[in-house]
Amino acid sequence: MSDYKIETKCIQSGYTPGNGEPRILPIYQSTTFKYNSSDQMGRLFDLEEAGYFYTRLQNPTNDAVAAKICDLEGGAAAMLTSSGQAANFYAIMNIVEAGDHIVCASALYGGTYNLYAHTIRKMGVEATFVDPECTPEELDAAFKYNTKAVFGETIANPALTILDFEKFAKAAHTHGVPFIVDNTFATPINCRPFEWGVDIVTHSTTKYMDGHAACVGGAIVDSGNFDWEAHADKFPGLTTPDETYHGIIYTQKFGKAAYITKATSQLMRDLGSIQSPQNAFLLNLGLETLHLRMARHCENAIKAATYLQNHEKVAWVNCPSLPGAPQYNLAKKYMPNGTCGVITFGLKGGRDAAVKMMDALKMIAIVTHVADARSCVLHPASHTHRQMNEQELLEAGVQPDLIRFSVGIENADDIIADLEQALQAV
Numbered sequence: 001m002s003d004y005k006i007e008t009k010c011i012q013s014g015y016t017p018g019n020g021e022p023r024i025l026p027i028y029q030s031t032t033f034k035y036n037s038s039d040q041m042g043r044l045f046d047l048e049e050a051g052y053f054y055t056r057l058q059n060p061t062n063d064a065v066a067a068k069i070c071d072l073e074g075g076a077a078a079m080l081t082s083s084g085q086a087a088n089f090y091a092i093m094n095i096v097e098a099g100d101h102i103v104c105a106s107a108l109y110g111g112t113y114n115l116y117a118h119t120i121r122k123m124g125v126e127a128t129f130v131d132p133e134c135t136p137e138e139l140d141a142a143f144k145y146n147t148k149a150v151f152g153e154t155i156a157n158p159a160l161t162i163l164d165f166e167k168f169a170k171a172a173h174t175h176g177v178p179f180i181v182d183n184t185f186a187t188p189i190n191c192r193p194f195e196w197g198v199d200i201v202t203h204s205t206t207k208y209m210d211g212h213a214a215c216v217g218g219a220i221v222d223s224g225n226f227d228w229e230a231h232a233d234k235f236p237g238l239t240t241p242d243e244t245y246h247g248i249i250y251t252q253k254f255g256k257a258a259y260i261t262k263a264t265s266q267l268m269r270d271l272g273s274i275q276s277p278q279n280a281f282l283l284n285l286g287l288e289t290l291h292l293r294m295a296r297h298c299e300n301a302i303k304a305a306t307y308l309q310n311h312e313k314v315a316w317v318n319c320p321s322l323p324g325a326p327q328y329n330l331a332k333k334y335m336p337n338g339t340c341g342v343i344t345f346g347l348k349g350g351r352d353a354a355v356k357m358m359d360a361l362k363m364i365a366i367v368t369h370v371a372d373a374r375s376c377v378l379h380p381a382s383h384t385h386r387q388m389n390e391q392e393l394l395e396a397g398v399q400p401d402l403i404r405f406s407v408g409i410e411n412a413d414d415i416i417a418d419l420e421q422a423l424q425a426v
């Protein structure tokens, strides 16, 4: 971890050119890497020596960008993945097997809910979903003898529920399992979960980190803090010999990099959800301005939320950074400088009015995306979460009338003017 301030890390971390080398991180647009001896190539395959040999496993462009994200989060090791979904899949599959169980906060991104509720269940891994605002006793009761991880989102997409890190970290650690958090919406600019007892962080870099809606991508960062050896019986994949690598033991050989090395050498090797170096290059450009953009996203979100809150046709607004919001205190505790640019609201006319208003917007577009420079809206009940029934929607914190509004970095007056004219159409 460098000693630079977070703004400097956005620009400088991950890549330091040597004398006469390119000033900007190059795109290593190559599937493979050349070696002079067969022997050396063999040592790379055995993980005896570090080096690149095939881009499905590792690529220098990707590694530089992963190192920057690692530094931003204050972690020990990190990897890029092809998408946020791949990151959340690998983060869990790296430490579970068929027959295992995980505990999840129920307010989750729709894709992540499907992944944990349905897809990994078919692989023999069961998830119990708990209300993020449950009592410590209720949370405790969700654990089983075979629980291997606890998962939640810093700011849930789209419910905007703020995760009480300390409550969840305490429960996870009491039960001897790591606490994994998807920090996509807050980004390390506004929240660094490792400072609150979180062990592993995931990202959909598709959102604010890229910030321009240019590239789908993901990342996993390990704090290196979870003591796998102390709970060796639960995590044999990390603490007993890996026969596919001549019996190496990840915790013994790689220390704080054990979890990420295992995910790279097993999951990336076998499942192959690598990010393309071209996308990693663009992601890196996005990261350079992340600190500037997050501040403006937050500022505009508060202005838009304040405008909506005072409008007679608006029934409710949720912007956790706005004084008076139900989770304002939790938001201030974990994200004193702001949460994110995404807010939600509902109209007095309900679901029908929501659809009518969205159709009347001129600059703000209806898109299946959030958290990029351009303002956009989505109606989760009709779009991202449409596969959920009414009960599942409510558990995920998604009211049927909820409009998810990703406030961009245009001038706030133009954003508000577009809202104004669209609300007149309702």
Ligand SMILES: *Cc1c(COP(=O)(O)O)cnc(C)c1O
Binding pocket: 083, 084, 085, 086, 088, 109, 111, 112, 153, 157, 182, 184, 185, 203, 204, 205, 206, 207, 216, 217, 218
């Ligand atoms: C978008 C999103 C994901 C999924 O990421 P992709 O890059 O689209 O695969 C996961 N978690 C959160 C919180 C998201 O917003």
